[in-house]
Amino acid sequence: MSASQSVNPIDPAEALRLRSDFPVLRQQVHGKPLVYLDNAATTQKPQVVIDRIANYYAHENGTVRRGVYKLSEQSTRDFDASRTKVAQFLNAASPSEIIFTRGTTESINLVAATYGRKFIQAGDHILISAMEHHANLVPWQQLCLEKDAVLQVVPITDAGEMDMDAFDRLLTDRVKLVAVGHVSNALGTVNPIREIIEKAHALDIPVLVDGAQSAPHMSVDLQALDCDFFTFSAHKLYGPTGVGILYGKMKYLEIMPPYQFGGDMIHSVSFEKTVFAKPPAKFEAGTPAIAEVIALATAVDYLSAIGLDRIGVYEHELLAYATAQMLEIPEVRLIGTASHKAGILSFTLKGAHPHDIGTILDREGIAIRAGHHCAQPVMERFGVPATARASFSFYNTREDIDALVKAVRIVVNLFN
Incomplete structure (x- = not known):
């Protein structure tokens, strides 16, 4: 059917x-x-998202996780509830696998700067497609230049589809990461993402999926897809600008180093040593976009109702x-x-x-x-x-x- x-x-x-x-x-x-x-x-x-942002600043504004007063406690509850809402929206295994960033671009750069710098070595291959947005091309290109690794590109057909025969040829044990868009922003092509993930996982290769153009337009079940990383931007999902999502399987988030350093991403600090917090806090240094994150939950509710x-x-x-x-x-x-x-x-x-x-x-x-x-x-x-x-x-x-x-x-x- x-x-x-x-x-x-x-x-x-x-x-x-x-x-x-x-x-x-x-x-x-x-x-x-x-x-x-x-x-x-x-x-x-939608008006409900606009109203949620306005209501936050008019009645609720307080920094999250840093106060014992009512406004801060309410903001923290709503901020944490948004993480849970997004995890449910994507069917992630846990809210702790959801990291708030500034957008899809920062999410991909985060993975490149942490997982990539730690685990990609000279001579390794990173596999992308020829239809990628620059945000899912340039970070890997620059990482390969830094690490003396090789960026492999799966060609596309005259119809704008990935050449899956070429993908099969390029997917060797030298590939250490596959990064591919779920939907092409320039062509509209929906890639066979399940097939890509299954073939990569057969060789124990992790897969990052750029979901900027898919999350707002189709149901995404991360546990069914089984991708290792997934990204999207709130502003393409009828939510505010300045907020993005990085989903990562916990087994990867735990072994990735922090992306930025500062407040909230630490467990303890002394002049001699810093112990970092567990994910997702480890990747969320500084004061986040609180109103925008909370309004993202409103956008998720709005879409889910439709x-x-x-x-x-x-x-x-x-x-x-x-x-x-x-x-x-x-x-x-x-x-x-x-x-x-x-x-x-x-x-x-x-x-x-x-x-x-x-x-x-x-x-x-x-x-x-x-x-x-x-x-x-x-x-x-x-x-x-x-x-x-x-x-x-x-x-x-x-x-x-x-x-x-x-x-x-x-x-x-x-x-x-």
């Missing part, structure tokens, strides 16, 4: 109701109703509709045509630079992304300097896509 058959999808009326939860979407841009289609970059925030499976089905329907409509325009070239995609549609137009496309669409009230999407090797693979990218959310509608297609036709008429 397919997902669409087993899940009660969001219908157009519900999508409109959900859209009303997002105050930013009520505005006009250049005199046109805002059509927000840059959700892969960041999602808008249902990630329902969201995934609805966004896939939007993608299918948008793909069909765009393919009716002869001047459109779609970049990324994998058989299994999330709600991301990247394209180019004959005669028009993607930045011109983005600028003209903005005049029509339509917000898309134009550029290399922090994935320059992907652009090089497809022989383009950049793409225009529309990315979808459950608060988007077919009418939004109709507006996009109409605006794209305006661009075509201007440049051809």
Whole structure:
């Protein structure tokens, strides 16, 4: 049974109701109703998340874990409850496996700077794919330069899918870490992550999964996936900016050195010796983004009430509709045509630079992304300097896509 058959999808009326939860979407841009289609970059925030942040600063502000007074104790309880909420959301084995960072980028850098520096040796291989975001490429590239290790890259096909035959060839006992995106931010490709993890684990190779583009759009069960590290950013999950998640299996977190040093990540300090705290505190030096972490729990509750499976089905329907409509325009070239995609549609137009496309669409009230999407090797693979990218959310509608297609036709008429 397919997902669409087993899940009660969001219908157009519900999508409109959900859209009303997002105050930013009520505005006009250049005199046109805002059509927000840059959700892969960041999602808008529902009123409940905005209210949670405001309420914290208005009534609850107190530093966590450092006070015996009421405000501090309440903040600490809510902060710890958010960690538990995220662990449940991802089905982690324990809240102690959830580390709060500033975002996916910092989460990946944390693993590279701790696990990587300790365990990657000269001549070792790190395996990534050719579709990675720079945040899941540059840290490993720089680590390999530092350690005299080798960065191996799994090529992608013309459809934008990982070449799994090449993956099998490159996955040798010299590989000491596999780091791969769950969903490509530039192409929308959903990688066969379970297969990748199973094959790597057969050789006792740990796997880091960049989940920045998957956690907001599909159910993620970390115990079922069995990956060793998983990352995502709150701001792509309808939560605040400045907060990210690093999940790590406890067996790895216990043997990884600290990432930063300071308050809260210590057990005891003297001038002669410092004893570090156990995970997750060991990796959370200093005062965290308290209000943002607490508001992340509100965003998780909001999404969970809708249902990630329902969201995934609805966004896939939007993608299918948008793909069909765009393919009716002869001047459109779609970049990324994998058989299994999330709600991301990247394209180019004959005669028009993607930045011109983005600028003209903005005049029509339509917000898309134009550029290399922090994935320059992907652009090089497809022989383009950049793409225009529309990315979808459950608060988007077919009418939004109709507006996009109409605006794209305006661009075509201007440049051809």
